[in-house]
Amino acid sequence: MTTRPHALPVTIADWLAAYRDGAQAHALIPALAAQLDAGDPAWILRCDAAHLQAQLDRLAALQRQGHVLPLAGVPFAVKDNIDVAGLPTTAACPDFERRPDRHASVVQRLLDAGAILMGKTNLDQFATGLVGTRSPHGAVPCTLDPTRISGGSSSGSASVVARGLVPFALGTDTAGSGRVPAGFNHLVGLKPTPGRVGMNGVLPACRTLDVVSVFALTVADAAQVMAIIEGDDGGPVFHAAVPRPAWLGRQGQPLRVGVPAELSALDAALGYPQAWGAALARLATLSPTAAGDSPAWAGEGVTIVPVDMAPFDAVAALLYDGPWVAERHSVVRTLMDQQPEALDPTVRQVIERARDFDATAAFEARYQLAALARRTEAVWQDMDVLLVPTAPTHPTLAEVAAEPVRRNSALGRYTNFVNLLGLAALAVPAGETPSGLPFGVTWVAPGGSDAALAMLGACWQLAAPPGRQPAGAGLPAPAPDALRPLQLPASAPTMALAVVGAHLQGMPLHGQLVERGARLLARTRTAPRYRLHALPGTVPPKPGLARVADDETGHAIEVEVHEIALDQIGSFLALIPPPLGLGTIELADGRQVKGFICEPAALRGAPDVSRFGGWRGYMAAAGGSQAPAPLHTAPPPAAGLTPQALDLPSTHAELPALFEAYEAALMANDIAALTGFFWDDERVTRYGIADRQWGATALAAWRAGVPSPDFSRRLQHLRLLGLGADVAVIQVEFLRSDSVLRGFQTQVWARLAGQGWKIAAAHVSMIEWTPFPD
Incomplete structure (x- = not known):
């Protein structure tokens, strides 16, 4: 054979x-x-x-x-x-x-x-x-x-x-x-x-x-x-x-x-009982987080x-021995x-x-x-x-x-x-x-x-x-990385649920999510249209999230988005006491998901803690003792801030070469290199011509299935705008050998501590465009 x-x-x-x-x-x-x-x-x-x-x-x-x-x-x-x-x-x-x-x-x-x-x-x-x-x-x-x-x-x-x-x-x-x-x-x-x-x-x-x-x-x-x-x-x-x-x-x-x-059926002459014993011994070494997630029994053995x-x-x-043989x-x-x-x-x-x-x-x-x-x-x-x-x-x-x-x-x-x-x-x-x-x-x-x-x-x-x-x-x-599944058979029909307070990881009520098989999808923020209030007298301490009117100053509040089975929502909702409930909130990337909201009446007199960025920041500042004095009113406008310089020479000196290296990796379909150019975080985003990805995990899974390009690209009109020393926007137009459309590629680059420049957000589109001279 x-x-x-x-x-x-x-x-x-x-x-x-x-x-x-x-x-x-x-x-x-x-x-x-x-x-x-x-x-x-x-x-x-x-x-x-x-x-x-x-x-x-x-x-x-x-x-x-x-x-x-x-x-x-x-x-x-x-x-x-x-x-x-x-x-x-x-x-x-x-x-x-x-x-x-x-x-x-x-x-x-x-x-x-x-x-x-x-x-x-x-x-x-x-x-x-x-x-x-x-x-x-x-x-x-x-x-x-x-x-x-x-x-x-x-x-x-x-x-x-x-x-x-x-x-x-x-x-x-x-x-x-x-x-x-x-x-x-x-x-x-x-x-x-x-x-x-x-x-x-x-x-x-x-x-x-x-x-x-x-x-x-x-x-x-x-x-x-x-x-x-x-x-x-x-x-x-x-x-x-x-x-x-x-x-x-x-x-x-x-x-x-x-x-x-009882295992008397195991063939002793072939050594099956010993092999079974070795298998049971391996159970003690199981690491539930090794495959990339945290189950209910993580750390419990x-x-x-x-x-x-x-x-x-x-x-x-x-x-x-029954009629199924029929x-x-x-x-x-x-x-x-x-x-x-x-x-x-x-x-x-x-x-x-x-x-x-x-x-x-x-x-x-x-x-x-x-x-x-x-x-x-x-x-x-x-x-x-x-x-x-x-x-x-x-x-x-x-x-x-x-x-x-x-x-x-x-x-x-x-x-x-x-x-x-x-x-x-x-x-x-x-x-x-x-x-x-x-x-x-x-x-x-x-x-x-x-x-x-x-x-x-x-x-x-x-x-x-x-x-x-x-x-x-x-x-x-197989190498260990090849043993971690990127795709799974579908489990229960699910929905995304944003939590903002006591259900965050590490907080007292997070176990209510874990008990229902929920798993973390992303740590992100709301759209800058919300305020966070510390609700007095709640045990454990809980916040109330409220959307502000269009003419009011809002904040981007830290949230975690978890995936939870639809058939678990009812029992989870039954655990939520008033004045809290579930409704629709808007995330920083524009998506709308279900999440915690609060009855407006409960917010009267509740301290505004939005300036801490989220409940985790507020509780850390509280330190388990006297909480810091919250703000009851919106912070003053940022009129006194010093404007940042645009287009610093150092930015223009560094980024063009990085972008050229990125383009070479893209056309070679060098997955490892491309992954290295992007921010390794669940908040990274990419909007493609026919698809979109939120988070480094989704981006890696998508990229693994993308074949090598069978076309070439010609770049035109590179534009670079440096927003201070650590943030820049690059836009380039391109022509593809397999299309009459004109492409537009826009990337937001950020200089991260200890990592250098990384792409935090990317957008690609191809549209009809009136030709003009190079």
Whole structure:
């Protein structure tokens, strides 16, 4: 089988970095295709040169049109039960072949994001199995030990990612098919909440349980792909995905990690108990802020909660010992009736059990599932997340050939219950057994917790001991920066909420936000149209924010903008006492967000503390003792201030060279250099031709998805206005080789202590303009 292609990128982050450094998709993609082995059992179909060229031509057209393509030129593969227009879908059964005339919705979304499909991968026939051996195209072996199985049914998708042939691949998961192969090949397997990803164009195994899953080398890469493919596509929905906040846990308390209380199923001969013990030891090293955010349990550590898995085991048994097997039969009934020999013998044996169940049995099983789900809900009251071994053992190909059903059944011990209960799961590498076999664990959380699991999974990967971050079949360990997700699967529908007083970070009531999964978006200020008053007699001390009339003097007041789930607003509002409430306030950049306001009557006689810039400044000045004398009236006009000199020679001497360096970095798409030119703060702003970004985080995420420009720029009429020694405005006009419009670029530069000149705000526009001589 093909191993990692020589000198080609590995992760999504690597591929995007290569393109930023000047590599071209029309060169890398054919080079990758040339190294794919026609005899590799992981592939059922590899895209030919014409198909790849058509994709590359479409990518180039999208780039010329200015589309934002977060996966521009990144190769991927899909399991052969997922439709690709014009290519056969066989589900590893040649006699079942169909040729769809449209892409599955997940494939369409990836192609629209600029990704390049390399081919379709092998699977346990009709996605029935966890072993990866039930296919006429041959068994797919484990990439780290070819005597053992790869896991299934998404065997081929896992194999091509583990060997570095593509940075990600799509699988499907009904009983663990997106998790078991991840555990056996040192991969991340992201299995979303059922109902989260549209399933149009995906051949069902069990239509009411199936999900599309993602294989990748890092949680960050898997999360980026999931953020692109998720969402309704108009098809049937059998599970209502209930979004949850982006963090698990409770304010000021340890993260409660449930683990199986009884683990006799772990294969002692393979060293699985020791590998599991090492995984539990890693829990103590989890750093929740490592992935770039602050959850409720930050600083509180982890508590391990032993869990009785009996109700989960009873749910798992329903999948193959109950009438859900009839769903598999509904897909292949005609083929089984007319050509039973077309099916793999073991697959046919499994699906034929559907004839043992009738409609009464189906309803009885639904009632049993509902009762068991209630029992598991009680277990969830004692834990925030469940951690299990991804599989209890790792059989050889020979062992599976000798006992195909029994060996397969054992592998679903910790996976089969998940989709039946509507849960989310994330399989991650967890080192090796004493004998050197790959070992993986799976995080499981309530449905809708996909974003929270991605953040937790990123923390897990970042907590790996130095040099012991396994990645596929001996691939280079990803750099720490590549493990921090910039994109996440959507969590709960949210809104921006500005807080001004006791709910600021570090203030007494901030925990009310954290308990509701809120996260900080930005520290900024209001528009200069407000005054801040210290409300007497409030405990803890609170301010009142009031907008002034147009003819009154206002101030820009410090606020924090937090993202909070819409379904948490009601309980938060119930905690707000009069005279405070929530209304609309205007921020310094002109945006309007919801935030704290105050009844006008409560402001009569309340000291005006606006001169401190915000509540934090006022409380710091108060120092916990006698507060400074507040101003009850607006400060006097600034008539006595000394005017600052404009256009100082030092400013004109320094900035033109910096701007020329910026322009060179822009045209070279040098991400590191461009990032260095901008203010590293959540208050930095950029207004582009067709987009806008607020804050350094959003700017970095946007820039990472911008391809290298395929045009040139000619600058004209550079104008520089120095506003004192530390602030300047630069404006330049430009002509682009691909447009008849004239461009205008304006930047505000500020000299920052210890950092030098940085861009604090930027604006770019292109408009029709009457030509004039240079």
